Amino acid sequence: MPKIGSASVAISTDGQTMETPAHNLNSTDSEKHGPKLPFRSAFPAEQPDSVHELTDALYAPFRLQNGSIHLSGCSIDSIPIVETSDHKYCLLNGEILSDRFAKSLGVQNIVESSEIPLVRNNAEQIASIRLELEKLADIQKLQTDSDNLVTLIWCHHVKGQVAVEFGDSTAYIAFSLWGKRLIDGLEQCPPYHCELTGSDSYRLGCDDDGTITDIESIRTCPESGRRLIINKFGKCQITNTLVDPAFLFQCPVSRRTILKRLAKQCRRCQQDVDPAAMRRRQCKACRDIKRVSPTDPRSQRIVEAFPKLAENRRWKMGEQSDFLIIEVQDVARSWTILVDHQTLKPALVVGRTGWFGPWKLAEASDWPDYVKSAGST
Ligand SMILES: [Zn+2]
Numbered sequence: 001m002p003k004i005g006s007a008s009v010a011i012s013t014d015g016q017t018m019e020t021p022a023h024n025l026n027s028t029d030s031e032k033h034g035p036k037l038p039f040r041s042a043f044p045a046e047q048p049d050s051v052h053e054l055t056d057a058l059y060a061p062f063r064l065q066n067g068s069i070h071l072s073g074c075s076i077d078s079i080p081i082v083e084t085s086d087h088k089y090c091l092l093n094g095e096i097l098s099d100r101f102a103k104s105l106g107v108q109n110i111v112e113s114s115e116i117p118l119v120r121n122n123a124e125q126i127a128s129i130r131l132e133l134e135k136l137a138d139i140q141k142l143q144t145d146s147d148n149l150v151t152l153i154w155c156h157h158v159k160g161q162v163a164v165e166f167g168d169s170t171a172y173i174a175f176s177l178w179g180k181r182l183i184d185g186l187e188q189c190p191p192y193h194c195e196l197t198g199s200d201s202y203r204l205g206c207d208d209d210g211t212i213t214d215i216e217s218i219r220t221c222p223e224s225g226r227r228l229i230i231n232k233f234g235k236c237q238i239t240n241t242l243v244d245p246a247f248l249f250q251c252p253v254s255r256r257t258i259l260k261r262l263a264k265q266c267r268r269c270q271q272d273v274d275p276a277a278m279r280r281r282q283c284k285a286c287r288d289i290k291r292v293s294p295t296d297p298r299s300q301r302i303v304e305a306f307p308k309l310a311e312n313r314r315w316k317m318g319e320q321s322d323f324l325i326i327e328v329q330d331v332a333r334s335w336t337i338l339v340d341h342q343t344l345k346p347a348l349v350v351g352r353t354g355w356f357g358p359w360k361l362a363e364a365s366d367w368p369d370y371v372k373s374a375g376s377t
Pocket residue numbers: 266267268269270271282283284285286287
């Protein structure tokens with residue numbers, strides 16, 4: 001007599017929970033709560049009775065790269081399969097099982113028993129199973145006379161989840177399977193579904209960020225040497241290589257995404273830019289700096305923010321993706337001021353003495369009156 005866990009749910013042939021009939025009938029209860037129900041009770045002669053018997057089959061499909069697998073929860077429920085007097089098989093809800101499927105549950109090799117799996121000891125549950133059988137009798141024309149009883153065959157169904165672990169990262173994979181079919185290799189734990197790649201796989205690994213996925217989706221970045229999911233990589237538009245995005249940046253002038261190490265620094269605005277946007281060590285934005293009409297809305301905004309510029313007719317303007325570039329000249333010096341597009345707050349000031357001196361970053365304390373007049377220092 002197998003030791004059986006609680007029978008609490010009805011399961012369709014595809015393993016989905018359908019409803020919650022209850023089954024609680026031993027001879028003592030029947031005597032207490034009414035006449036015995038018209039069925040025999042039996043169990044497949046061969047089916048797994050303990051979680052221990054299931055683990056090898058549950059783990060079998062998985063191939064883990066430097067990881068481990070264990071059960072994170074598992075319960076065995078006894079589900080009644082109804083054998084009608086003409087040897088057809090169905091669930092209590094009336095769903096017919098094919099002969100082949102029923103056979104795979106072990107229903108053709110059964111051991112009759114006077115016991116049934118015990119759930120809870122109350123009349124409500126007994127009434128529930130009686131009701132289910134009465135409904136089924138209407139559908140399947142079950143024989144209920146004492147000489148030709150239907151048989152309830154209690155088949156073990158298992159559900160729970162396996163956990164795959166890679167260092168501090170853990171992923172859980174839920175399963176809901178018929179025990180005998182699992183042991184016989186007719187069903188198996190589903191694969192792990194990775195939300196990032198959309199893949200369903202048993203071959204699992206973990207990238208250096210701690211993200212678990214299929215091992216085919218993990219690549220090594222040629223720049224950083226880090227192992228990452230391919231979806232996290234970015235593409236350098238100069239070399240066309242896929243790399244860790246930490247090694248990429250978007251050029252504020254060409255707007256191309258390129259490797260940081262390939263960028264050149266513009267001697268005028270001091271920004272790192274795409275080499276394709278550079279000429280004579282100046283970026284295209286700096287080369288294109290020009291005077292702006294006083295009626296241009298951008299000009300009006302800038303003069304509003306920097307009132308002293310109104311006194312200087314020689315200022316010019318250029319644009320990058322993050323900054324507007326203001327160039328101002330007075331008698332002795334030239335200034336290149338980078339201001340935020342939205343706030344017009346100065347972010348950087350580069351100055352040089354005279355017309356041909358080298359451009360140098362200015363400390364905030366040395367920023368010119370044009371900037372200080374805006375109260376930005
Ligand atoms: Zn520049």
